[in-house]
Amino acid sequence: MSSFLENTKKFISEAAGIAHIEDDMLARLEKPDQVLEFEIPVKKADATEEKFQGWRVQHNSALGPYKGGIRFHPDSNLDEVQALASLMTWKTSLMDLPFGGGKGAVRVDPKKLSRVELEALSRGYVRALWQEVGPEKDIPAPDVGTTPEILDWMTDEYSRLAGKWSPAAFTGKSVEKGGSKGREIATGFGGFVVLREYLLQANMDRPKIAIQGFGNVGLHIAEILYEKGYIVVALSDSKGGVYGPDGIDIHEAVKVKREQGRIAPEFFLGKNFQKISNEALLELPVNILIPAALENQITEANADKINASVILELANGPATPDAEKKLEERGIDILPDILANGGGVVCSYFEWVQSLEEEYWEESAVLEKIDAKMVAAFRGVIEMKKQHGVNWRMASYVRALLRVSEAMKK
Numbered sequence: 001m002s003s004f005l006e007n008t009k010k011f012i013s014e015a016a017g018i019a020h021i022e023d024d025m026l027a028r029l030e031k032p033d034q035v036l037e038f039e040i041p042v043k044k045a046d047a048t049e050e051k052f053q054g055w056r057v058q059h060n061s062a063l064g065p066y067k068g069g070i071r072f073h074p075d076s077n078l079d080e081v082q083a084l085a086s087l088m089t090w091k092t093s094l095m096d097l098p099f100g101g102g103k104g105a106v107r108v109d110p111k112k113l114s115r116v117e118l119e120a121l122s123r124g125y126v127r128a129l130w131q132e133v134g135p136e137k138d139i140p141a142p143d144v145g146t147t148p149e150i151l152d153w154m155t156d157e158y159s160r161l162a163g164k165w166s167p168a169a170f171t172g173k174s175v176e177k178g179g180s181k182g183r184e185i186a187t188g189f190g191g192f193v194v195l196r197e198y199l200l201q202a203n204m205d206r207p208k209i210a211i212q213g214f215g216n217v218g219l220h221i222a223e224i225l226y227e228k229g230y231i232v233v234a235l236s237d238s239k240g241g242v243y244g245p246d247g248i249d250i251h252e253a254v255k256v257k258r259e260q261g262r263i264a265p266e267f268f269l270g271k272n273f274q275k276i277s278n279e280a281l282l283e284l285p286v287n288i289l290i291p292a293a294l295e296n297q298i299t300e301a302n303a304d305k306i307n308a309s310v311i312l313e314l315a316n317g318p319a320t321p322d323a324e325k326k327l328e329e330r331g332i333d334i335l336p337d338i339l340a341n342g343g344g345v346v347c348s349y350f351e352w353v354q355s356l357e358e359e360y361w362e363e364s365a366v367l368e369k370i371d372a373k374m375v376a377a378f379r380g381v382i383e384m385k386k387q388h389g390v391n392w393r394m395a396s397y398v399r400a401l402l403r404v405s406e407a408m409k410k
């Protein structure tokens with residue numbers, strides 16, 4: 001199977017062909033501006049020192065400062081960070097934000113560190129690269145494995161080194177430390193807006209929905225969909241999932257997840273629910289499938305077994321190009337990551353503005369602004385679809401690439 005980075009490059013070069021972007025410009029669009037690699041030493045509780053591998057990839061800043069999350073994950077590697085940094089460039093462009101794209105990571109299982117060690121690692125990450133980031137340069141945010149508390153430590157460390165309180169250097173902070181209201185649900189909410197707009201033009205009555213991943217993104221879209229009256233029939237996390245064809249009470253599922261740290265299928269058993277594996281969740285007879293966990297989940301190997309008619313990509317890179325070809329032949333629409341999960345970075349932009357202006361907006365105001373941005377991006381993609389007769393992903397990439405390449409010519 002090809003790597004996440006190769007898959008991302010395939011999407012970019014196909015879209016560049018459709019947009020008539022020349023080869024030398026395509027080469028510039030693919031290449032990251034800067035790759036920072038460093039080791040972070042952390043003193044462990046037993047007085048030994050462990051070094052963790054860290055990265056920050058600054059992909060493109062033609063539209064503004066680099067913007068993108070930091071992932072703490074045991075499988076993180078440079079290829080993945082480069083792919084994710086590139087996706088950020090296209091996402092911020094598509095969302096019409098004054099940002100470029102970047103991404104960071106540390107190869108670590110954060111669950112295996114004590115709180116003190118995690119704080120030391122987070123502060124160490126900032127010490128390794130603080131001169132390369134900042135409110136006008138590169139503004140990191142959370143991603144898989146990083147939390148508002150971690151971003152608070154990072155903001156504090158950066159401010160200490162910079163010699164002044166600099167809340168606009170990071171987004172995804174806790175609300176108490178200058179974070180934006182609505183940030184926690186923003187990606188899920190943005191995904192909901194994209195789905196809502198899609199369903200306005202699709203012929204689908206009371207669709208059944210399956211969600212893979214029940215973390216920040218998956219949990220919040222599940223809650224929003226449930227509260228809006230949609231039927232979520234399946235959920236999973238890294239430890240397995242649950243399927244109930246008549247629908248799951250998401251408030252109950254969230255309560256169990258918060259109490260036990262997992263979905264706990266046995267809680268639902270005996271109520272017309274069954275325990276399912278992650279693989280099985282992807283293949284369920286549903287209308288809408290929402291991958292909200294990690295990349296490379298829908299591949300050539302399982303694409304023929306997907307039964308949904310729409311895939312809303314809330315994870316980054318969940319479907320490979322080979323899988324997409326197969327799905328397209330069967331008329332399955334994919335609402336791509338750079339469109340569907342853009343709500344997080346849109347909210348990060350609003351957090352950055354609030355931090356710079358020392359303003360605090362109410363959650364309803366933030367969500368209203370995210371809604372408007374997502375609808376504008378969705379309509380822009382429809383325009384590209386009509387103009388070029390291409391699928392949702394290509395239409396999204398073409399729009400994003402054109403905006404960046406125009407800025408690079410100036």
Ligand code: NAD
Nearest residue numbers: 144145187213214215216217237238278293315316341344
């Ligand atoms: P998270 O760490 O909060 O949650 C990830 C969830 O996926 C967890 O429930 C975990 O148990 C589950 N998971 C892990 N491996 C799995 C597997 N093999 N099968 C099923 N579930 C599995 O992370 P998150 O912030 O929710 O991010 C999820 C995805 O969304 C990532 O691809 C991330 O890059 C993307 N994303 C996140 C944001 C954001 O604002 N957090 C924004 C844009 C995109």
